[in-house]
Amino acid sequence: MLNVEEKTTTRRDFLKKTAMVAGSTMLASQLSWLRSYAGEKKEKKGEKVKIGLVGIGSRGHLLYLHLLDIPDAEVVAVCDIYPPHLERALQMSQGKAKGFSEHRRMLDEMKDLDAVVIATPLHTHATITIDALQAGKKVFCEKSMAKEPEDALKMVNTAIETGLLLQIGHQRMFHPRYLRAFELIRHGQLGPVTQIRAYWHRNGDWRRNVPRGNVADFADPAMYPDMEHFINWRLYRAYSRGLMTELASHQLQVANYILGSYPTEIMGAGSINHWKDGREVYDNVNLVYAYPNGTQVIYDSMTSNKHYGLEEQVMGPKGTMELEAGLMWSETPPPAPGILQLINNIEHAIFDNIPLGGASWIPDTPVKDEGTPILDEKIDDDGTRLELEGFVHAARTGELYRDLLVQGYYATVAALLGWEAMVTGKVVTMPDELVLRNIQ
Amino acid sequence: MGTRLELLIAGSSSSRHQALAAEAERITARYESLLSRFVPDSDISRLNREGWQQAVAVDELTFRLLEECGRYHRLTAGCFDPALLPLITGKRSPDEEGGSLPGWHDVVLDGDRGTVRLARRDAGLDAGAFGKGAALRAVRDMLRREGVTDALVNFGNSSILTLGRHPHGPHWPVGIPHLFRPTEQVHVFRMNDTTLSTSGASTQRRPRGKEEKLHIMDPRTGKPLQGWISVSVQHDDPLTAEVLSTALLVAGEKEGKRILRSFPRTTALFIRYDEQKARTTLLTSPERDETNQGKTDI
Numbered sequence A: 001m002l003n004v005e006e007k008t009t010t011r012r013d014f015l016k017k018t019a020m021v022a023g024s025t026m027l028a029s030q031l032s033w034l035r036s037y038a039g040e041k042k043e044k045k046g047e048k049v050k051i052g053l054v055g056i057g058s059r060g061h062l063l064y065l066h067l068l069d070i071p072d073a074e075v076v077a078v079c080d081i082y083p084p085h086l087e088r089a090l091q092m093s094q095g096k097a098k099g100f101s102e103h104r105r106m107l108d109e110m111k112d113l114d115a116v117v118i119a120t121p122l123h124t125h126a127t128i129t130i131d132a133l134q135a136g137k138k139v140f141c142e143k144s145m146a147k148e149p150e151d152a153l154k155m156v157n158t159a160i161e162t163g164l165l166l167q168i169g170h171q172r173m174f175h176p177r178y179l180r181a182f183e184l185i186r187h188g189q190l191g192p193v194t195q196i197r198a199y200w201h202r203n204g205d206w207r208r209n210v211p212r213g214n215v216a217d218f219a220d221p222a223m224y225p226d227m228e229h230f231i232n233w234r235l236y237r238a239y240s241r242g243l244m245t246e247l248a249s250h251q252l253q254v255a256n257y258i259l260g261s262y263p264t265e266i267m268g269a270g271s272i273n274h275w276k277d278g279r280e281v282y283d284n285v286n287l288v289y290a291y292p293n294g295t296q297v298i299y300d301s302m303t304s305n306k307h308y309g310l311e312e313q314v315m316g317p318k319g320t321m322e323l324e325a326g327l328m329w330s331e332t333p334p335p336a337p338g339i340l341q342l343i344n345n346i347e348h349a350i351f352d353n354i355p356l357g358g359a360s361w362i363p364d365t366p367v368k369d370e371g372t373p374i375l376d377e378k379i380d381d382d383g384t385r386l387e388l389e390g391f392v393h394a395a396r397t398g399e400l401y402r403d404l405l406v407q408g409y410y411a412t413v414a415a416l417l418g419w420e421a422m423v424t425g426k427v428v429t430m431p432d433e434l435v436l437r438n439i440q
Numbered sequence B: 001m002g003t004r005l006e007l008l009i010a011g012s013s014s015s016r017h018q019a020l021a022a023e024a025e026r027i028t029a030r031y032e033s034l035l036s037r038f039v040p041d042s043d044i045s046r047l048n049r050e051g052w053q054q055a056v057a058v059d060e061l062t063f064r065l066l067e068e069c070g071r072y073h074r075l076t077a078g079c080f081d082p083a084l085l086p087l088i089t090g091k092r093s094p095d096e097e098g099g100s101l102p103g104w105h106d107v108v109l110d111g112d113r114g115t116v117r118l119a120r121r122d123a124g125l126d127a128g129a130f131g132k133g134a135a136l137r138a139v140r141d142m143l144r145r146e147g148v149t150d151a152l153v154n155f156g157n158s159s160i161l162t163l164g165r166h167p168h169g170p171h172w173p174v175g176i177p178h179l180f181r182p183t184e185q186v187h188v189f190r191m192n193d194t195t196l197s198t199s200g201a202s203t204q205r206r207p208r209g210k211e212e213k214l215h216i217m218d219p220r221t222g223k224p225l226q227g228w229i230s231v232s233v234q235h236d237d238p239l240t241a242e243v244l245s246t247a248l249l250v251a252g253e254k255e256g257k258r259i260l261r262s263f264p265r266t267t268a269l270f271i272r273y274d275e276q277k278a279r280t281t282l283l284t285s286p287e288r289d290e291t292n293q294g295k296t297d298i
Helices: A004-021 A026-030 A032-038 A058-068 A083-093 A103-109 A122-134 A149-162 A176-186 A227-231 A243-259 A338-347 A384-397 A402-424 B014-035 B043-050 B060-075 B085-089 B131-145 B238-260
Strands: A049-054 A073-079 A098-100 A115-118 A138-141 A166-168 A195-201 A265-271 A284-290 A296-302 A310-316 A319-322 A327-330 B005-009 B107-110 B115-118 B151-155 B159-163 B172-177 B185-191 B195-201 B228-235 B267-274 B277-284
Touching: A004 A384, A032 A384, A032 A402, A049 A058, A049 A103, A049 A384, A058 A073, A058 A083, A058 A115, A058 A384, A073 A083, A073 A103, A083 A098, A098 A103, A103 A122, A115 A122, A115 A384, A122 A138, A122 A149, A138 A384, A149 A166, A149 A402, A166 A384, A166 A402, A176 A243, A176 A310, A176 A319, A195 A243, A243 A284, A243 A296, A243 A310, A243 A402, A265 A402, A284 A402, A338 B005, A338 B151, B005 B014, B014 B043, B014 B060, B014 B131, B043 B115, B060 B107, B060 B238, B131 B151, B131 B159, B131 B195, B131 B238, B159 B172, B159 B238, B185 B228, B185 B267, B185 B277, B195 B238, B228 B238, B238 B267, B238 B277
Parallel strands: A049 A073, A049 A115, A073 A098, A115 A138, A138 A166, A195 A296
Antiparallel strands: A195 A310, A265 A284, A284 A296, A310 A319, A319 A327, B005 B151, B107 B115, B151 B159, B159 B195, B172 B185, B195 B228, B228 B267, B267 B277
């Protein structure tokens, strides 16, 4: 078991190594954070990034655990309107962080904060992010960016205006396996990508335990009528777009990145067909995203069956990739080794020549119907740790990762327009006013 | 031996197959432990290390095999030579001054004591051209003893042993795929109780994982064979098939014809690749050993 110091070095070295490995390739020249690591920009020596963490529920708690493990980061403030969560965070801080129940108080009082990490419910992302940027802080905001497309746009514009880092929590952009997949795809391994199919299937009501209590004790009752709405915010339209913003945006981001574009037409249908428990968001969503080059992305997510799990299936005339499973296949695999073919023949009562005899200098090409791993190394992180390391690195070097911000933005917009398509039952077109121009 | 062994037994139950496969594995493991120069305390390794200083005692199995190697060496006019290790490893360059090339003549067998000695310091044995065949022969004998009638054993694609016939046809039809167009077959052997062994030479080193694929050495020049050639030999005996596949590769078609007179009931297929085109020559030796009967037209 590595001690904390070693583990951290390993992860940072891993990030660096990933950048180095990608260094001489297409991807490195295109992805800002890789470029930044490969370029060895000088980090300011000895200065830790002082972080204020806002929203320490289930996701925020995990982010906090990671941040505690990153030596260059120092969580000096924790902020949560929900007393039990704030309490827990203060305990985790072991006296090192000051507690707040309101983010503006935190920004006002902690003048020496460098950065803010936001993991609050979706509908508060925009306000907190914009306030933090305007207070001169670098921001890491969990996905999705906002509940309304206009808010997401405002967040981007504020980042540009203030010239500060705004990083959105799409961890797959830091995951070595995804990076390798992107690399291979860009090198034409699949040929042109002619379809992407992504899905996220779970089986569960997505509910948290609702403790007894009076929400008015700590939150605005105009915003949250009761504890049920406060705790299970994901299920209500005032706070969330359900599966689209809480799950789908990750996968839509990956699809956007692979296609190098954003969808221009969106259509779909959703419903509540199983969890009829008073929720307002769909328990199954089904969408088709059309991209300008004629490629479609088919997306669905549902929460009454977990058999198929989650996946992004990327298809082209030369091959296939499954990014979550981390496997790839060729459409024209080498001929099956003789024995497999022989067994197949015998089982089908076929008497046919078996191509077996060959000089042993012909390399044995094993059939891998199960697919070839995209990355041989096993990565025990889903990218969250790496993206936080990347954030801390950027905070120290002044990197802006604008390309990642654009990714985060269009992922959010795709999710939100998907929601709109389902709610209106119409084909939604990407509005011109939502298209980003001149991002620096 | 770093090679995959695949055992296909027609009509066997799963448990019986498991038992037979396990036994086959045991047999090949034993041969490896005796013959592999990559196993530090195998007979071959010990011989290579200490044999020039003193006579080395070896397992009876090893000794008998080495005796057979001597016989093959003679019958193939020296084209089969398992004592070229220094040339293979590069310890001895063929162009080096001073003394003859290493070879079988450096290996001294003492039948009374069952020991083996090397006549000089830089001599060495490598079982790469006969070890698989020997093991395969033992596997075949085991399968026959166990009453298996129809089976196919594939040892790394370079040695294929058959018993009986394909479940749906009169023989096992084993094809040699075209090197550059693997869906095409250059030749198909119809096999019943025979072994097909293939050796190949190429001008390129083709690294396979950590182990570099070795050139086939010509014992007469000490240099690796050039060009893209392969020889596939079909014979009743797995060891003979393997030995001949290398020997005939070294000998070439013309000299190969002569050698085949000492090996009845053998078929040899030469494939030469020239600009991705395969040119084949098929040689077959008659039923009886003709060597003592004067010239024969094969």
